[in-house]
Amino acid sequence: MKPALGARARAKIWDAGLDAIRRYLRQEGMVEVSTPWCAEEVAIEPYIEPVRVGDRCLITSPELWMKRLLCAGVGSSFQVAHVLRRGERGAVHAPEFHLAEWYRAPGTLGDLQRDVERVVAEVSARVAAVGGTPRPIDRWERWSFFELFEATTGEVLAPDASPAQLRARTDGLGARLGAPALPARGPEDPAVEALWIWSALLSAWSDVALQPWLEQRRSVGVHLEEFPADLAALAAVRNGRARRSESFAFGVEIANGYEELQCSVEQESRFERVNALRGYQGAPALPMPRRFLAALRSGHGLPDCAGIALGVDRLLMLAAGVDSLDEVGLCAGSGLVS
Amino acid sequence: MDVSDLKKNVKLLIDGNPWMVTDFQFVKPGKGQGLYKCKIKNMISGAVVDRTWRSGEKLETANVESRSMQYLFTDGVQYTFMDSESYDQVEIASEVVGDDARFLIDQLEVEVLFFQNRAVGVTLPGHVVMEVTEAEPGVKGDTATGATKGATVQSGLSLQVPLFIKEGELIKIDTRTGDYVERVNR
Incomplete structure (x- = not known):
């Protein structure tokens, strides 16, 4: 077993990693910005819980503020932000972590995927130079959600599958991990029900089929794209597929990017759907991000752009050659947030 | 929750x-x-x-409490324990005690698990010390490592012990495996 990384070694890894990320993004013409970490509005997500501070939230991602800056004309930009997500604790989850988030205006998912590949390579090289033992990524592959579902399960999943069919798939996968069948009575609104079932299916598939598949070919980086439209979140939908990409390195998900949705009306109705799902699951509704939606409607609105958030802690964990965030975190296990 | x-x-x-x-x-x-x-x-x-x-699912917690109790005696069907604090006596069916009965000796301190005020399980300490009541005679001079012989302890449990163990001596026994651990001086 390798000896644990000491405080100085960890500090050097963070210093090298953060510098590599910033250098790369600047060199690509992006400006570094800093937006409030204690904010009035956060994106309404079904399974991400913000930490509330009075009538504000600690951000779960800097996305809404960075998009407001894009609406205001700041152009391609990036930020390394502290984000907090209540209740997330595991080997590769922490309730407080760092997101490197960047926006290319204009930009595409393909641009973001290339960025991720280069950031992983640069960070790995820089961390290796200060004593890390990066895991090699030999090559990167792009898979659509539906292709990879078939490749990992041997079963074809139709994008227009009925709720009953999706439910059967979810329960079948769930049974393999000891999860009970989904409750018979789902959310009443069919659009909310679709979001609910697709989310449950994605989770069950990811754990039962995708993770083992990724772990068998750890040195291959994977970009998973073309998600079901119901899982678009804040991404644009084209030809019935969400323009969303998730990147995995060494079996660990490290980044999630979108070609961004520009329409405030569509965005508001998606947020409403998510709040309805939250209500169904007993989670409190989150306040509608009015200022963000207003920015989408103001002036020229959100420019044509693509943005992505990359988990810095996870990338440094991989670059350092360790298996949990606690082994590379500077203040790991401080227990300040739970 | x-x-x-x-x-x-x-x-x-x-x-x-x-x-x-x-x-x-x-x-x-x-x-x-x-x-x-x-x-x-x-x-x-x-x-x-x-x-x-x-995420989002709700769970019910079980009201389970653990109480320190002392083993008193058995009539073969029920095992009687005493609460170490209140001195209340509780009878526990032999099915609940199960195989653990072979480690029960007078005044042994155990943890008894109560679920909805019903005793549902007995947790033994990791080791118990018992007196050897019967042991085959050791062969003098046989010091081969690992050589063992049969013995019985006060609870009636039979096990293998090293050749040097004699009747009347105290030995420590692992309650998970039922194996001999070491000789204990009186």
């Missing part, structure tokens, strides 16, 4: 039975539902199964 409050050693009520979470792993793909992957142990039968909950 909410599934997000799950952690190791939490006691849950599932289908009327008390279960304890013995292993716990949180995973969350992308922006999807979190999964709480657990191993849970039936606190009555000891059966261990894998069970996964999804």
Whole structure:
């Protein structure tokens, strides 16, 4: 077993990693910005819980503020932000972590995927130079959600599958991990029900089929794209597929990017759907991000752009050659947030 | 309780039975539902199964309490224990005590598990010290390492002991395996 990384070694890894990320993004013409970490509005997500501070939230991602800056004309930009997500604790989850988030205006998912590949390579090289033992990524592959579902399960999943069919798939996968069948009575609104079932299916598939598949070919980086439209979140939908990409390195998900949705009306109705799902699951509704939606409607609105958030802690964990965030975190296990 | 409050050693009520979470792993793909992957142990039968909950699910906790008690005696059907604090006596059926009966000796301190005010299990200390009541004679001069012989201790349990152990001596026994650990000086 390798000896644990000491405080100085960890500090050097963070210093090298953060510098590599910033250098790369600047060199690509992006400006570094800093937006409030204690904010009035956060994106309404079904399974991400913000930490509330009075009538504000600690951000779960800097996305809404960075998009407001894009609406205001700041152009391609990036930020390394502290984000907090209540209740997330595991080997590769922490309730407080760092997101490197960047926006290319204009930009595409393909641009973001290339960025991720280069950031992983640069960070790995820089961390290796200060004593890390990066895991090699030999090559990167792009898979659509539906292709990879078939490749990992041997079963074809139709994008227009009925709720009953999706439910059967979810329960079948769930049974393999000891999860009970989904409750018979789902959310009443069919659009909310679709979001609910697709989310449950994605989770069950990811754990039962995708993770083992990724772990068998750890040195291959994977970009998973073309998600079901119901899982678009804040991404644009084209030809019935969400323009969303998730990147995995060494079996660990490290980044999630979108070609961004520009329409405030569509965005508001998606947020409403998510709040309805939250209500169904007993989670409190989150306040509608009015200022963000207003920015989408103001002036020229959100420019044509693509943005992505990359988990810095996870990338440094991989670059350092360790298996949990606690082994590379500077203040790991401080227990300040739970 | 909410599934997000799950952690190791939490006691849950599932289908009327008390279960304890013995292993716990949180995973969350992308922006999807979190999964709480657990191993849970039936606190009555000891059966261990894998069970996964999804974020948003609600769970019922089991009211299980553990009390320190002293073993008193048995009539062969019931085992009588005494609460070390209140001196109340409790009778526990032999099915609940099960194989652990072979380690019960006068005044042994055990933890008795109560579920809905009913004794459902006995947890023994990791080791017990018992007197050897019968031992085959050792062969003088035989010092071969690992050589053993049969012996019986005061509870009636038979086990293998090293050749140097004599009747009347005290030995420490591992209650998980029933194996000899070491000789104990009086």
